[in-house]
Amino acid sequence: MRIAQIKLRVISMPLKSPFHTHLGTVTEREGIIVEVIDSNGISGYGEGVAFTTPWYTEETVRTSLHIMSDVLIPLLQKNLIKHPEDAAILFQSIRRNHMAKAGLEMAIWDLYAKASLTSLSKVIGGTRSEIASGVVIAADSLPSALNQIEKYVEEGYQRYKIKIHPGQDYTVLEKIRRYYPELPIMADANSAYTLNDMDRLKALDDFNLLMIEQPLASDDIIEHSLLQKGINTPICLDESIVSFHDAKNAIELGSCKIINIKAGRVGGLYEAKRIHDYCLKRGIDVWCGGMIEFGISRAHNIALASLPGFTIPGDISASNRFWEEDIIAPEVSVKNGFVSVPDTPGIGFGINEKRLKETTRIEKVFKF
Template sequence: MIVREINLYHVQMPMLEPWVTAYGSQDMIESLFVNLKFDEAQGWGECAPAPLPLYNTEYTKGAFHVAHDVLAPRLIGRTISSPDNIAGLFEGLKGHEFTKSAFETAVWDAYAKTLEEPLWSLIGGTNPSIMVGADIPVLASTDALIDRIAEAIDQGFPRVKLKFNRQCTPDMIEKVRNTYPDLVMHIDCNSGFTLDDMDMFQRLDHFNLKMIEQPLAYDDLIDHAELQKALQTPICLDESITSAQRAAKAIQIKACQWINIKTSRVGGLTNAIAIHDLCQQNDVPVWVGGMLESAVGQAPSMALATKDNVGYPCDIFPSSRFFEDDFSAPDITLSQNGRITAPDRPGCGFSPKMDKLHKHSVATARIA
């Protein structure tokens, strides 16, 4: 497959409600869409780093620049026989995993289409029926949080994830636990705390949380290992895991008991599969996260979530959860309570609605 044309779209999509986390509040999602055209097929990829470098060092405007000035010139006109070739074409380029992932997953989409096979099946997935959970942002009050959890339970979600920042308290979690004693839940700290907060974490240790996700700095492993030693509650690493090498080090020093895999955070589906397989070999369970992408961006995550070592309901969301009208078609819908079915269409199974893509684009580029 020869890369004949590359199209880039920096888009902004208003959200139905602000998404409040430990690193701030977002009222829109900014995404980079990458379209690669080959003679045989075309592929789509998407990444959605934050509008500012708050989740990690990447942000969408920067991703568009790197895509246009650095990555696209390395791909245009090149022959790609499989997605494994991408790592070699990007060799020597440090970081920018989100941006790389948008290109890499676009190659996966086109490659699977040429083979006329669904992406999840191509990568060795075994169960297209994916358990998913409900994620709840930081809300104004504990009562509002309890009401939102009740809605999630009524909708049949098997677990809830609560965003947790410095305005949140162990008392809030205690009230939730007393209200829902059997609820499977965990908190996501988005790297908002330090070891100075040990007393708070030890209080949280009493509330039967399934895990505490990324409590400490986004690039840390060492302090997480110290915190894990002090807690019964498992720590799950998210932002800290950017490669299979980082995952191996985290496992070696016992920095966590779970790993969240986001295809965009680790540079694409190939690296995500490598982390999944490494964790499986070391008896460390994983689950699949997301960045509130459209269906195009969530599709590689759906494929990954069909693999054997995924042991917890994933962050893959119905299209109606965050947006009035998703960028992509068809919509992602709940196939039954708390489950989403990976598509049986060739490739990733989703493509953008071009009218919406153009309407919401703040920058575009064509490289040919």
Template sequence: MKLEAVELRRVALPLVSPFRTSFGTETTHDCVLVHVVTDGAEGWAECVAMERPAYSSEYADGACDVLRRWLVPAAQALSDAGELTAEGFAPAVEWVKGHRMAKAALETALLDAQLRIEGRSIGERLGSVKDRVPTGVSVGIMDSVPALLDAVGAYLDAGYLRIKLKIEPGWDVEPVRAVRERFGDILLQVDANTAYGRGDADHLAQLDAFDLLLIEQPLEEEDVPGHALLAQRITTPVCLDESIVSAAAARDAIESGACEIVNIKPGRVGGYLESVRIHDVCVELGKAVWCGGMLETGVGRAPNLALAALPGFTLPGDTSATKRYYHQDITREFFIEDGHVAIPTGPGIGVEPDPDVLRSVTVSSQWLRS
């Protein structure tokens, strides 16, 4: 595969409604799309780095910089040597510390192009075993409990099989209690996005009364030992998100007792190939995994669905329908049917941006040519 050009395209899509978490409120989804042109096919991917370094240390401008200055030139060097493959990209940029979201975006775009040349889908490449996956929905922090109950009711009516509530100090026990009392025995979990500290263990133990599937990332991402201590003091299973950056990190966290469940976000861990390795570690150690989301457009949602169809993904993920976030996406729409979303089956990631829609939401574009 010969690399001819790479486009870094910044887009901004208005969200259906503001999405509030402990690290801020999003009203638009601002992201970087990576578009590669090879001698055999084109490939697309979405970089999930946010506009601000709030979820992680990565952010969109920084991702563009590291792509432009180091990652794309590294891919070009592989191409010039006749050695460019998606599988060979990560080893070639291992010397670049961190920047997993930027690495994931370019690797995925290369993988999309490579699979299109081969006439294979990403589901075939990753090892998907289903043609559709059960879907849950993530509900942001609301202005009031009644507003939260209205939102949850609407999502249940739409067919979502699992509800995830964002929580933070001051918005946790009472909202969760209200949802459980109103809607009964639904699949319910919470996500703290690192909003708590070790001293909050007794407070978080109050959530044990609500029979939650899991509590996701309650403490800072570096505090894996703190999660192990918390897991000994609460009965709600602890799930790690931000702390899991690789298969090695997943093994260490599980073996230390820090988590019972792992949320795999491909961008956070460096791409879909590393995501499969994390999945395999969790299966080996008997732990459940599920696929998280970062408000992705269809370009990012499509391969997430394929990943969520691997056999170890036994919990509904955040692979929601298009209408959960966008009135108009840049790819074809994804629908929820009987609580499930179908996996694209075409070559590569199975979707492509609509040129007219893409043009209308583009903020900037830069081409890097060989």
């Protein structure tokens, strides 16, 4: 694999409707589109999924752009890589900055799969031809949440994630359960609680939730193990898991029964696969989370979720869930609650060059 050029584009696009959590509201999404071009002119695409401000993790679009431009790309310029795993291992010399690493590493995976004339799903060991699709309900009121659920039930989504926080948890879930007693729902807390809320969280056992995601601090593993011992609802860890080491420790400590794997959060597909493989051996369910992504990251998520250990529907909804027009063609679509896994080379989606150009705010080119 001989890289000839890397292009970084910072793009920005308004969401069709605001995305609400207790941490804030997202109305405009920035991201970094990575294009890695080899000496034969083949392009592989990745996406840096950090947000504009550090509300989800410490990384931002601007810090990721700096790390890619000034640290990671120079490493690639100085070191010949033969396989995407070589890039992941090379990047281990740099601490954290997982989203910056993932954007580049995943573009290299796409390039490698295209050069091999193989779908990305098959290259990484995927076994499914379609994956079950879940959706996030991120509304600012109960009536709005119920309206969203009704719409997505009609579209066939297989799992529903409800954003919760103290003051908007038991009552909201109780009313949703009253309308939808059998609906597969989970709660996502985004670290809104502490161990002092043990009784409050235990009360949510009443609703037969699939899981409660990241109830405690975003960097915690130990206190989650204490909480899991005190409640019946399975805990799923998200923000706490940024590496294979984190996942291994959380499983050994009994901090969770489920792990949300986001390749963009853990540094790319190499680390995501390592976490998946370990969880599969240990009988820990995993699912693929979302980051309000554009289509390139969504395409990578589809390939990742085709691995055999992904037993729970992920946050892989249709492109039109967030965007009037996505930057890929065709756009991701959901039919009867499922997304087809492409069998064409690479991520299996082309680039909507017109839309990409319209949304690009910054472009940087690096020659090799």
